[in-house]
Amino acid sequence: MxxxxxxxxxxxxxxxxxxxxxxxxxxxxxxDISYDTIKVLTKKIDVNYFNKKILFNGKINYSLKSDLRFTQNNIISSIKTSVGEIVKYNQVLGLLENKILENSIEKAKIELQKAKYKFEEEKINFGNNITKSSFENLKIRSGLFEAQNNLDRAQIEYNQTILKAPFSGIIANLEKKEGDFITTADVFCTLINPNKLEVFFSVLENEFQFVSIGQEIEILSFVNNDESLKGRITEINPLVDKNGLIKIKAKVLSKETNLLDGMNVKVLINKPLKDVIVIPKEALVLRSNRQVVFTLEKGLAKWNYVEVAGENNNSYAIKKGLKVSDTIIVSGNLNLSHDAKVNATFIEKEVYIK
Incomplete structure (x- = not known):
């Protein structure tokens, strides 16, 4: 044991x-482990002019859009178009039953010809001494005026059975069929021009000072947030509604937008801020859900909590946390910690956008 x-x-x-x-x-x-210094890019900041972008919700509308109706109640005899078809100005879209009206036109032409013969016969009796007043009276007595008026009326009624495109565009909402009875209150189809777009949005009273007629705006669709479209304000409603909003209308300047009538979009307007500290977006990182900017002091990275006053496409305006002439780290800051040793390269590139 x-x-x-x-x-x-x-x-x-x-x-x-x-x-x-x-x-x-x-x-x-x-x-024995020795840590290498981290390579970063730095930039000395200063106060600058800054365009803060204010965001609004808008809705797209076709500026050229029309619900087309016949001006007579009758049966649809023929439909000459279809949904999605591109049509030209004055192109025939549909026809109503018009056989009786065709007959009325022929009858009116016959009556007009009779009146002309009668007028010529009675005019011979006056010879060459007929006065202007007698000439007009002769047209009335012979029935020439009445016959011409009846023909014009018959032609107008016939034309009302033919529906034509009032402008070039695309057919939409065509739900009627040949043989359907249609009234003047019924919409035959909707004609739209997709190249004529407008956007409607509203601004608060305290933001009214930042909008003006002719001002350019940016439009972002929810379909493609990366695509920025251009627009220009064309109307500002001079009334404030019960919710404290002012209605604005703008023309969409960009072509081939892929936007449709009724689509929701985001509208961006520039709000100018003067004499503010501006940094590139790359300089700001998140730490524990707080906004942080690293500055350079004696070869070390210093951690600074900041408050943002506004932003645009690639810059931030800083309200609190930095001071003029600070040297900020604009690259290589994703994995930095407080007091980390850095190897800094100074850059001259501007960090703000007008």
Whole structure:
């Protein structure tokens, strides 16, 4: 028993000694580690002019859009178009039953010809001494005026059975079929011009000072947020509604927008801020859901909490947390910590956008 006991004791002492040696080696390895400085780009900041972008919700509308109706109640005899078809100005879109009106036109032409013959016969009786007043009276007595008026009326009624495009565009909302009875209150189809777009949005009273007629705006669709479209304000409603909003209308200047009538969009308007500290967006990082900008001091990165006063496409206006002439780190800051050693390269590039 004693021999077995001594053997186990020696084994325990040996294992303890080996672990101790490994710990010493590991500690020595740790102490030998040397960390390289992190390479960063820096920029000295100053106060500048800044365009803060104010966001509004808008809705797209076709400025050339019309619900087309016949001006007579009758049966649709023929439909000459279809949904989605591109039509030209004055192109025939649909016809109503008009056989009776065709007959009325022919009858009116016959009556007009009779009146002309009668007029010529009675004019002979006056010879060359006919006066202007007698000439007009003769037209009335012969029935020439009345016959011409009846023909014009018949032609107008016939033309009302033909529906034509009032402008070039695309057909939409065509739900009627040949043989349907249609009234003057029914919409036959909707004609739109997709190249004539407007956007409607509203601004608060305290933001009214930042909008004006002719001002350019940016339009972002929810379909493609990366695509920025251009627009120009054309109307400002001179009334404030019960919600304290002022209605604005703008023309969409960009072509081939892929926008449709009724689409919701975002509208951006520039709000000028003067004499503010402006930094590039790359200089700001998040730490524990707080906004942080690193500055450079004696080769070390310093952690600064900041408050943002506004932003645009690639810049921030800083309200609090930085001071003029600070040197900020604009690149290589994603994994920085406070008091980290950095190897800084100074850049001259401007960091704000007008």
């Amino acid at each position: 004693n021999l077995k006991f001594y053997f186990i004791l020696i084994l325990i002492i040996y294992m303890f000694s080996k672990c101790k040696n490994n710990e010493i080696v590991n500690n020595e390895d740790y102490n």
